[in-house]
Amino acid sequence: MLSRWTNATVRAVAMVAAMLPITTLPITMLPISTAVAGAAPGSCPDLHVVVVPGTWETSHAEPGKGILAGAADGLPGNVRVDYVTYAATAFPWEGEVYGRSKREATDGARGLVAEVARQCAGTRLALLGYSQGADAAGDLAAEIGTGLGVVPPDRVGLVGLVADPRRSPTDQLIGPAVPGAGAGGPRLGGFGWLSPVTYTFCVPEDLYCATPDGDFAARIAGMFAQASDPSQFYQLPAGDLLTDVLAAGGLGLLHDQLNNSAYEQRKRQIDNFLSSGAHQSYPHYRVAGGETVIGWLRGKVRALV
Numbered sequence: 621m622l623s624r625w626t627n628a629t630v631r632a633v634a635m636v637a638a639m640l641p642i643t644t645l646p647i648t649m650l651p652i653s654t655a656v657a658g659a660a661p662g663s664c665p666d667l668h669v670v671v672v673p674g675t676w677e678t679s680h681a682e683p684g685k686g687i688l689a690g691a692a693d694g695l696p697g698n699v700r701v702d703y704v705t706y707a708a709t710a711f712p713w714e715g716e717v718y719g720r721s722k723r724e725a726t727d728g729a730r731g732l733v734a735e736v737a738r739q740c741a742g743t744r745l746a747l748l749g750y751s752q753g754a755d756a757a758g759d760l761a762a763e764i765g766t767g768l769g770v771v772p773p774d775r776v777g778l779v780g781l782v783a784d785p786r787r788s789p790t791d792q793l794i795g796p797a798v799p800g801a802g803a804g805g806p807r808l809g810g811f812g813w814l815s816p817v818t819y820t821f822c823v824p825e826d827l828y829c830a831t832p833d834g835d836f837a838a839r840i841a842g843m844f845a846q847a848s849d850p851s852q853f854y855q856l857p858a859g860d861l862l863t864d865v866l867a868a869g870g871l872g873l874l875h876d877q878l879n880n881s882a883y884e885q886r887k888r889q890i891d892n893f894l895s896s897g898a899h900q901s902y903p904h905y906r907v908a909g910g911e912t913v914i915g916w917l918r919g920k921v922r923a924l925v
Contacts (some may be wrong), residue, residue: 664740665700667777667924670729672704674751674783675721679708687903688748688782691917697925698744700736700743704728706753718752719846725756733760733772746778746921751828751899754784754802754820762807765814773813777924780917781820782902786846787829791820794916795907798822798830804846819920821913823905825898827890 653735669692677686683705686691706725707716716724727746736743749757761779781787788806792815811818822829831843893899902913911919 641871646769660770662841663698664743665736666698666743667695667700667746667921668733668736668740668743669695669699669701669746669748670704670757671701671731672706672747672748672749672753672757673708673727674726674753675710677708677750677753678703678705680705686750686753687708687900687914688750688780688917690903690914691748691780691921694698695918695922695925699925701719702732704732704753704756706756710752712806722752722756722846723761725753726759729756729760730763730770735782736772737775743775744777744779744924745775746924747776748780748782748917748921749784750782750902752785754781755786757781758784758786758807758811758818761814761818762809762811765812765818766809767812776814777817779811779814779818779918781818782913782917783822783826783899784820785828786819792816792818794819794821795913796824800830800832802829803827805830819917821902821905821907823898823901823918825893825896826901827893828899830844 628878644741671685671688671692673686673688678684681704685703689703689741695701704725706728707721708725709716709721710718733745733747737745746760747757749755757779760769761776763783765773767773778844781791782790785802785804787793787802787881789801790806790810802920820829825832905913907916909915909916
């Protein structure tokens with residue numbers, strides 16, 4: 621996965637520097653989900669856990685579970701666990717651009733939640749996501765928490781977002797403080813009624829969830845990635861980003877972050893980020909009480925059973 625990520629990211633640097641809009645491709649497959657059920661077939665579980673893997677952790681050709689399997693698999697009690705299968709790609713040359721891939725993940729997770737909630741009035745829900753999967757799970761949680769979702773907020777007992785590209789500085793962070801925010805910008809309206817049960821995890825060196833406030837080139841690139849699904853553009857904090865750019869120095873500053881010298885500096889920054897393994901370190905990254913992210917989440921999920 622790392623080599624694929626490295627090659628894709630280096631190619632993306634050139635796209636960011638050139639400030640080119642991302643070309644979208646048509647969706648050719650509907651969201652598909654795979655289920656791993658602890659509950660007996662046809663019965664209603666006490667807890668329904670929906671897990672959205674990250675970029676390149678799953679695909680239609682090779683459905684996978686990803687790092688969050690450690691938090692969700694083999695739980696005791698009457699639990700159903702579903703893993704959302706979707707494109708899980710980021711760039712046009714892979715098949716689906718990021719925004720459309722994420723929308724497929726969000727739609728798939730929403731469909732699973734609605735199906736079980738409709739059949740099982742007493743079942744509680746947990747949503748987990750990593751990387752692009754955290755982006756999708758977080759958007760679904762925001763829908764539910766602000767009263768626009770397929771279930772009422774009181775049905776949800778836990779939302780766990782690992783390396784969320786839309787992390788807000790006001791989100792409930794577990795672990796050491798981190799700089800900035802997610803590269804895609806915060807969700808407008810936040811998580812509403814789900815804020816008390818929504819937890820985010822971010823390694824300080826992970827640029828996906830900890831983009832420095834003053835790195836406007838990266839923030840604009842993150843917004844372009846989100847806007848590669850045009851239906852999501854109205855949800856993006858474009859006005860806030862423009863205000864920040866103007867307050868910090870305007871277009872002159874932005875030009876300085878996009879010239880050839882800045883490009884070479886950004887390439888080194890991304891190379892250092894990739895070689896650090898920060899984005900893949902969550903199974904071993906320790907947060908509250910010395911627990912790893914995966915261990916902390918597993919404990920929270922078990923407490924709901």
